[in-house]
Each structure stands twice: as structure tokens, then as C-alpha cells.
Amino acid sequence: MTEDKFLIFSGSSNKKLAESIVGKLGKTLGKSGLGVFSDGEIRFQSHENVRGADVFIVQSLTSDINFHIMELLLMADAFKRASAKRITAVIPYYAYARQDRKDRPRVAVSAKLLADLIETSGFSRVLTIDLHANQIQGFFNIPVDNLMGLPIFASYFEGVDNKDLVVVSPDAGGVERARIFSKMLKAGLAIADKRRTGPNVAEVFHIIGDVKDKNVIIVDDIVDTAGTLSATIKALKKNGAKKVSAICTHGIFSGEAISRIENAPVYSIYTTDTVPLINGRDKCEKIKVLSVAELFASAIESIHNETSVSKLF
Secondary structure (H helix, E strand, O other): HHHHHEEEEEEOOHHHHHHHHHHHHOOOOOOEEEEEEEOOOOOEEEOOOOOOOOEEEEEEOOOOHHHHHHHHHHHHEEEEOOOOEEEEEEEOOOOOOOOOOOOOOOOOOHHHHHHHHHHHHHOOOOEEEOOOOOHHHHHHOOOEEEEEHHHHHHHHHHOOOOOEEEEEOOHHHHHHHHHHHHHOOOEEEEEEEEEEEEEOOEEEEEEEEOEEEEEEEEEEEEEEHHHHHHHHHHHHHHHOOOEEEEEEEEEOOOOOOOHHHOOOOOEEEEEEEEOOOOOHHOOOOEEEEEHHHHHHHHHHHHHHHOOOHHOOO
């Protein structure tokens, strides 16, 4: 396949990340036009010839989530009808992933529904990072590459004094993630016993493990309203923890998240650029952003060249 048949396009949700990714690859974004009718309908058109091309669409499903999902689907349909050879959805943040099972009567399994929509629209492959639940990969009948963000954070913390360091999972569901990170840093491990009493409402009852006089790092995949994070920080401080930091791949920071973070006794929260910090969220000095651009660029290059992506996990 010739070089001009390798094209990367961006939706409107996280164009800064898309530009960073193509910059790492020495390319530029494909030209396209996005319009919105007065009633809110989206209109998309590619300004590039994509016949026989290997097309990648970068789109985080954030902010105006439903708009950006529809935009992604329309882009795929446009490229499919323009005879693209293969279309890969590069989704740094996969929305609706927290509804991945029928845990109550008469509820939707939105993670599966979104997977069906992505397949139907014409995508041949999905590239993402830190899905909220790994089993979501099984909702697709097309290949899904689920990258891991922990090595990015581990590289950042490389060389830190780990003698008094403990990695903390904010709930039982995140224990495996925390265990992997603790091994990377050669640190201890603790778990917060959390009870969720409603959407975005959580209480931490116990800390399982020794955190007294320890520096701790809370590890999570998503921080949304920061309710769980705030409760975990308070519980750790109550149990005698010294400096408390946190990492999360997807920093959504909606609702009262920023005020909770600013008022919490937390040193720093490290996140990535899978979700853009907009509407003043970038003004919070406790939030530090690491980039996933190089990781996604390497994965895109491997997919295009038909080489192994597993080396990036």
C-alpha cells in the first residue's frame, strides 16, 4: 500500500490529541468538513480521496458525548461509501462503558449497544485504551486493541523512592490494575472497601492494607465526579497516610469534580489527554496531564504495517 493511502482523520472531540498523534507519525490530518444544520443534524464530508485507503478516525467520546458518537458513525459511513479499504476507530475514551452488564432489572447494556452501532457503521477495527471493563472487547465481532495506560504513568514515576510507597485500588473491581502498577513500582498494595449507594455516589468504609505513614498513589481508570476519589482520599488520611496522589487514564472531571479535587488533601492527580481539559478544568493546578499520543501513534503504525500491537501492552 502506498503512503498516500494511509490517512488519519479527526472528529471534533479531541483534535489536539489527533494532531499530536499525526505529528508523531510525521503526517498531517486528512481534510474534511463538518457541518451542523439548524436543527442539530450533523453533516460530514471527506475532502480527501479515500478509495482503497487505510483510514483511521480519531474521536474521543467525551463532552457532548451523544453528538460525538453520531459524528463518529457518520464519518465511518461516509468513508465506507467512498470505498475505503479499511476503517479503524481510534477511540481514546470509550463512552457508555460503565453500563456493561444487566445489574438491575430493565436496564440497557449500553456498552454492547454502542459496539453494535460502531460495527454497523462500517468500522473494521477498534483501537482504544483502558476500557472500563475488559469484557467489552467481547461485545465486538471485529478486532479490538485495548492499550494499557499504566506504563506511561510508571515511566513518569520511575526512580521515585518506593520504600514507603503503597498503591491503592479505590474499589475491589480495580484490584488487578492496582496490583500491576504496584509491581511496576515495586510498591505495596492496599484496597479501599467501597459501597456505591447511587450513580456517582460512593462511600468508603475500610482500607484493607497498611497505609499508616506511607506515601500512597490511588490508581483508577476513570475519574468522573471525583466522588469516589474524594472519599478514598479522606479514608486514607483517616488511616494515617502521608502524601496522597492519584492517577487515572480518563480524567472526565464533570459536575463538582474540580471543586472536590481542589478541596481534597491530595498532592496531585495525574491523568492523560484521552479526554481534553476544557471549560476551565485546565486551571486546576493539582491536575497534571501526560500524553498518550506516542502510544497511539505506535499502535496505528503497527496496525497499518500489519505488525504486532501486543508489544505495546
